[in-house]
Structure formats: C-alpha cells, structure tokens
Amino acid sequence: MRFFPSLISEISSRKPLMTKVSQAGSTCGATIALLLASGHVSAQDLPDYVNFQASYTGEAAANVNGGEQRGSAYAGQLFVGADFDMEKASDWKDTTIHVAVTNRHGQNLAPKYIGNSTSVQEIYGGQNSRLARFTVEKHFLDGQLQVEAGRTVANISFLGSELCQYFQTNSACGNPTFVFRTSNFTWWPVSSWGGHAKFWLNDKTYFHAGVYEENTPHQASDDHGLDWGVEDSTGVVVPVTLGYQTTWDNDDYPRRYEVGGWYDGADYTDPSKDENGDYAALSGNDYATRNGRSGVFARFEQTVLRPDLNSQRSVTLFGAVLTGTSGELIEDFYFKAGFVKRGTFPGRDKDTVAFVYTEQHYSHDAIEDQFILRNLNEGSGRPASMQAMMELSYGIHVNDNIRIQPNIHYIVNPDQFGDKARQEDLSDAVVLGLRFDINLAGLLFQ
DSSP states (O other): OOHHHHHHHHHHTSOOHHHHHHHHHHHHHHHHHHHHHTSSOOGGGHHHHEEEEEEEEEEEEEEEESSSOOEEEEEEEEEEEEEEEHHHHHOOTTEEEEEEEEEEEEOOHIIIIIOSSSOSOTTOSSOEEEEEEEEEEEEEGGGTEEEEEEEEOSTTTSSOOGGGGGOOOTTTSSSOTHHHHSSOOOOTTOOEEEEEEEEESSSSEEEEEEEEEOOGGGGSTTOOSOOOOOTTOOOEEEEEEEEEEOOTTTOSSOEEEEEEEEEEEEEEEOSSBOTTSSBHHHHOOOOOEEEEEEEEEEEEEEEEEOSOTTSOOEEEEEEEEEEEEESOOSEEEEEEEEEEEEOOSTTOTTOEEEEEEEEEEEOHHHHHHHHHHHHHTTOOSOOOSEEEEEEEEEEEEEETTEEEEEEEEEEESOOOTTSTTOSSOOOOEEEEEEEEEEEHHHHHHO
C-alpha cells in the first residue's frame, strides 16, 4: 500500500501550503492589526487575548479489493485559525471573533477506484485555500443565550460530533452524509453568510436554530471564500435542534440526545424527472429544477461503560436516523450506529478502538433513473437500492499533539451516482486507510 509514498509525492509536488493559505489568511492578520491599532493590546500581550490554532490532518486510502479498480489516494487539510477575546482586548463584553482558513489538497479515492459517490476520506472537499470562518460570537443572559453570525457553515454547529475524530469515512463524519444528499446544508470549509443561536433551557437542555445561505456557487475549486456577494444564492437552509447534553465534568456517563430537522428553501435538481413529470433519461429533457425540501433526525451518544470514574477509559455507543419529509429526494432514509472505546491495552489510556456502520437507502425515483440509463446502455440488472459502509479504526495516541489512526473499510453495493450509466453493479469493496492528526499550534507554542 503506497500510503506514505503517495503522501510525500502529493506534498512535494504542490506549491508551498502556507503561500496558498495566505491568500485567504489576510483576514486573520487584519484582525490582529486592528487589535494592535486600537491601543488596548500590545504585541507582547497578544497571547492573552488570542487563542491561536493550527493543525494538519492527512487521510490516505487504498482500495485493495472489489469496487472499480485497485488504487490509492491521499487528501489533506492544513488549518490555521484564531479566537479573539474581545472582552479582554476592547471591553466588548462576552464577545469573541473567530477566524479560520484552510488549505485542502489531494485526491478522492471514491469515484475512480471504489466507484461510488461517498468518500472514505472525510477531509476531502472544498479544495484549494479558503476563508472558512469569520464570525462574531456573543453571549447574553450570563451565557444562557449564545449567538454567532458571519461567514460560516452549518455543519460545524449542527449534526456534528467530537466522536468524528476517531473515523475517516465521510458516510458518518463529519456529519451524516444524508443531510448533504437531500439538502443544501452548508459544509466546511465552503463558507457563506449564516448564523445560529443556542438557548440553554437549563444546564443540560437546549434549543438550537440557525439560518444559512445556500453556498453551491462557492463550492468551485477557484473560490477562496472571499466573494461575499449573495446574488447567486437561491435560498437558505434552516436547521433546528432540541437537545440534552452532559460532559465529563457534570456526568459520570456523558451523553447527548437530540431530535431536530431542517428546511431547505434553495433550488435543487430533481433526481429523475423533467419539468413535465417524465423521466428525463427517457425524454432527453433537462432534469427539473425544484425548490423546497425538508428532513428530520434523531440521534444519541451514550457512555455505557466506565470502570474507573477517575479515568476516561470508557465505551460510548452512538446512533442516528435521518429521513426526508418533503421534496424530491435521492435518499429515503439513513441509519448510523457504532461505538468508541477509549483506553485499550494497559498503559494506553488515550488509544481508541472505534467502529461505525451506516446505511443509505435510496429513493425509488433515483434508482429508476439509474435503471433506465443502465438499460439504455445495454446493461443488466437493477441497481442496488441501498449502500452500506463500515469502518473499524485503531487510534494511536503518540503524544498530546500527534495521533495516528489506521483503519479498514468495507463497502456493500458501491453506489453509481457518480456514474449513473454504469452497466452493472460493482462488487463489494475493501479499503485500507490511514489518518493522522498533528496539532501544529501545540508543537510550536507549548
């Protein structure tokens, strides 16, 4: 498996990453300059007012059996960001400015080698250098109400999970893939205008809602997150959540339970029909443009085993179900389940073993469209109506700043949404992966 040769070749063949990130990173520098110019902050005091962040995540993957063909790919993300404490810096009470830029690079294994449309490298997407976040966050009512707005994305605030750091598959992480396939739910690092508010009903229960500009025009590889116009947007996405959450600080067995949904008021393409209601694959007309669709979800994370309450060695179970409620959708419903075991062998308290299983169940119209195209291309059989993806990983805690995570994936019924005219189903695929995370800020500043 050519994991590290692919990684080295990828990095050495590109322009310097910091040069590319600087195209979008001027916003962070400008914010620092404003703080210094205000006279409230001196250069030597910056660490007291600014929480600098920098990290690198790499994900290598190789298809070793089944699917389209054998092969490997590498994708990575360089992240640089900062949180500015404006209460300390300029007496803006309970206010923080968030700035983040990314450089995503590399290739996606899925379309060429697995032959499906759901990646096993969740770090892939939104390639190039981008301003991913530039927001102002304000707390009211002694922290009971949290409001954030600016250039941002929905998926860092809704349907995310810290458990995703233990996986590489995009079917489950950073968010359930269903929400992106059935709505214009905005995703990192492709920022647009948006904001959200979370109101804590008590110390564990909250209501959370947001509004985000549809960002499809900004997904192009030549977009750097600096075009803030809205003339190409066709609507907004509105997610809502009611949740109950505890932490290691206030619960021996931390948990999270959420129910919620979303409304997508932006344009999208019908999965099978033209404007006349006929199958576009037969009529030869363009697929119809629709507007308005919605969905609901329920999910949980529950720590169920913790032998020593003075240690975070534990087992956490998690799961989610998502389904559509209106609109013409590619998928009918989605299911996810798995576990994370923190602490493995003696002396390996921060190593992890993690497993996740997902199912995507496709709509009749989406499969019928593929079936028609398959017959037109003299293929045989009806495309599978479900794709299952699973991942088993072992996370090696090298130190507080470096983590290495080999993983293995099994994909049942690789979908053909990336090649809808494929003549026959592909065989199940086996993929070997390797993820590594480096906390660059920790290495540089600690």
